[in-house]
Amino acid sequence: MRYLYAARQMGDYLVVAVNTDRSVKIIKGANRPIQSQDERAELLAALSFVDAVVSLRRRQSSEGNPGLVRMFWSKVEIGPRQDYRSGCVRKAGGVVKSLPFVAGYSTSAIIEKIRDKR
Numbered sequence: 001m002r003y004l005y006a007a008r009q010m011g012d013y014l015v016v017a018v019n020t021d022r023s024v025k026i027i028k029g030a031n032r033p034i035q036s037q038d039e040r041a042e043l044l045a046a047l048s049f050v051d052a053v054v055s056l057r058r059r060q061s062s063e064g065n066p067g068l069v070r071m072f073w074s075k076v077e078i079g080p081r082q083d084y085r086s087g088c089v090r091k092a093g094g095v096v097k098s099l100p101f102v103a104g105y106s107t108s109a110i111i112e113k114i115r116d117k118r
Helices: 002-009 021-028 037-045 066-072 084-091 107-116
Strands: 015-019 052-056 076-079 095-098
Touching (some): 015 021, 037 052
Parallel strands (some): 015 052, 076 095
């Protein structure tokens, strides 16, 4: 929420890209995602400061998803860290801005807290 709200303050529109369930499983492992991509997209779309939600299929190449970059990220991509999409944004003539990392609020950290309380 903090990242999304801060990102919205930096621009005119906030388009949030949600990884597909398949890509989350590839990135995070067999027990993920916790919520389906449709559930995640529905939750994000309900936030008043989110203008649109799209699905993002992570490709295995360093090129990322150039079609999505051209549609939405040609100006600014904002995120907690630089990743494979940053190069796509710069290549499309856009600007990449990073937000400071907020520790302890990742899904992985929340899962660990739940496991520790058992």
